[in-house]
Amino acid sequence: MISHRQMEAVYWVNRLGTFHAAASHLNLSQSTVSKRVQECEALLSCEIFDRSTRHVRLTPAGRSIISLIEQILNLQEEIRHTARDPDHFSGHFTFGTTEMVAVSWLPRLVSAIRNAYPRVVLEPVIDDAAPLFRGLRDRSLDLVIAPRLRGDLGLPHLPLGSVATSWMCASSLYDGPDTLSVDRIVEFPLLIQSEQSSIYDLLTQWFRECDVSINRTIICNNTTAVAELAKAGFGMACLPSTHFMPQVDSGALRIIHTSPPPPPLDFVAAYRNDRMSPICARIADMARAQNDFRPLGSAILS
The missing domain is CATH 3.40.190.10 (Periplasmic binding protein-like II)
Structure with missing residues (x-):
């Protein structure tokens, strides 16, 4: 049977394009990631990746199973989040907001997240919308609260309302x-x-x-x-x-x-479409409950 660690290695090599990038993300040696992928291939009796180019690509067999691997990993993560007491959820959560959120209701959101997940280390990033959404797509951010840009967002998101x-x-x-x-x-x-x-x-x-x-x-x-x-x-x-x-x-x-x-500015809470989705969806829902774009106090903007 394929293990969680083997599937995780396959998932991140495919997602990030190289064994080196996957190893860095997983905080493992490249040889360990390579070994886990090879073990997975041996168990399935097929090659998952074409390694003939600098950026590895899925073989036809790999393409046929990668979505199933992703679904399994997502379900495993959702089971852990559902079963686990929030007090025991830990790790870094990096999220981005625009300045308008930062000087209005961000403190209330941070307080709500800390109350729900006291062991999570929050890492906020304040920037313009375009670089924030880029950070979400390259997975340097877990969640973004910002006005959506024109065009298809192409990410899971929760509307937070419009600001005239x-x-x-x-x-x-x-x-x-x-x-x-x-x-x-x-x-x-x-x-x-x-x-x-x-x-x-x-x-x-x-x-x-x-x-x-x-x-x-x-x-x-x-x-x-x-x-x-x-x-x-x-x-x-x-x-x-x-x-x-x-x-x-x-x-x-x-x-x-x-x-x-x-x-108007149509604000959304957008998040990654991967194994972080369950926790991101919960925090996006907190953002919807907390959002209020009135200034914190006249001193901030006077």
């Missing part, structure tokens, strides 16, 4: 009527986050659909910096409405309405 956005600026930049056409918006410098952010991705498509060309932009690396530049009168900024309403209420920013309005 609004154009905002300081009265020192513009003190006219609070409604402008889209082509008037671009007469002002636009304060936009980097090309790696979801808002940049959404706004470029929105302007394209409105048949309006962007003229002047000032690129910032985080939402708070964009808001601060807007408050200082440097340009128009598209910001999460609820999150920055305290700045509007204080008079530091004003909302400028457009037709059509700027696109």
Whole structure:
């Protein structure tokens, strides 16, 4: 009978493409991983991998069994998570969020995870949406909470709801009527986050659909910096409405309405489609219960 360790070696060699990468991931020597794969092949009386190239590839026989191996490993992991007392679940859990989550409800989520899994070591990463989703796909992250980018996500995910956005600026930049056409918006410098952010991705498509060309932009690396530049009168900024309403209420920013309005940010909790899926799905559900994009306090953004 094929053992769990043998199937695990086959799974990670296929997933990562080389014996060296699989050994590094499993914290084993390359020879140990190779031996386990060879043992599996001997038990099945077939070659699973074609080793004639630098990156190993599945043979026809390997392709016919790899999905079954993955299913077995996933079921084994789910059985362990289901049967195990959460107090005994341990290990590192690396997850990514965008800045907006970090300065609003991330502390509540961290507290909920620690209460449910006190022995888990949490490793948060704060970044733009694009690099976070890349980290999820290359498996350097277990879970990502971020606005989804355009196109097919191609990952298991749980919708967390939409966050409306609004154009905002300081009265020192513009003190006219609070409604402008889209082509008037671009007469002002636009304060936009980097090309790696979801808002940049959404706004470029929105302007394209409105048949309006962007003229002047000032690129910032985080939402708070964009808001601060807007408050200082440097340009128009598209910001999460609820999150920055305290700045509007204080008079530091004003909302400028457009037709059509700027696109909302559709947040998701996305996670890996592998043996980490069961624990990731549970934490994604915690994220859905905890999400609230109001700022933690006015001091954070003042």
